[in-house]
Amino acid sequence: MAASQYSQVAAPPIPDDAYVMIIGAMKCGTTSLFEYLKAHPAICPAIDKEPEYFSDNQAHGVAVPYYQHLWHFDAGRHRYAMEASTGYTKFPEEPDVPRKIHASGIQPRFIYMVRDPFQRIESEYDFLQRLYPQERFDIESDLLLQKSNYYRQLERFRAFFPREHFLVLDFAEFTADPRAVLMRVYDFLGLDKHYFPKRFKVRNPTQRKVGSLGRLKQRWSAFRKGARQAKQRDFSPKARVSLTAAQKSEIHSALAHDMQRFQQEYGIDVTKWGFTD
Secondary structure (H helix, E strand, C coil): CCHHHHCCCCCCCCCCCCEEEEEECCCCCHHHHHHHHCCCCCEEECCCCCCCCCCCCCCCCCCCCCHHHHCCCCCCCCCEEEECCHHHHCCCCCCCHHHHHHHCCCCCEEEEEECCHHHHHHHHHHHHHHHCCCCCCCCCCHHHHHHCCHHHHHHHHHCCCCHHHEEEEEHHHHHHCHHHHHHHHHHHHCCCCCCCCCCCCCCCCCCCCHHHCHHHHHHHHHHHCCHHHHHCCCCCCCCCCCCCHHHHHHHHHHHHHHHHHHHHHHCCCCHHHCCCC
């Protein structure tokens, strides 16, 4: 939505401690969690799930003059204003997000979703291949690797925000029992626990049908320099790519030390991903 559409509108009064940010990681269920939580009457969802307001290099971000303009917040019934920008945990691609959030003066609650790091890399790689079929991507790219370095991503936020402001969720637990995970989120946010979707379903999966991608294509068209390139993209099903044993070994070596620190600090069992104590 263009910034000019908001230029004459006063920002709604949102308390500094009334923000919830689902900050990633990419391909870890953030869209599904956002969809489930936005039905809670005390949560006001952003006008766009992934506004990327504090990101510098996410071309699909939403332009508004003030952060508060991302919500139709009603202080009489809303406790939290929620968004879900996975670009916030794409360091080093996005080097300055935590500092910019802190400098804004707000004190958000952060929800960070993690996944088997090898599966996360494979899922993002497949996603990129489908989005940009004319380009070639390196599955061993450091940018893909660093998004799976969950400890490093969070430590950049911890330089500005206290540990109690963070809830870390496991994608496997979320898919196995989303209701139980929502209960944890409600505990974390201090919300009424009586609001659940009528049914749970996976949203924003890597493999999609062409008909469901209109909005996605529109948001990402800036990456392809206009609508003509966007229309030429091929979203037809392609064979999924899996990491080789050698590639997994290299990624394991690169992540092993921080995975142990991640487990110690945030209580996520990394042994199930192949990282020993």
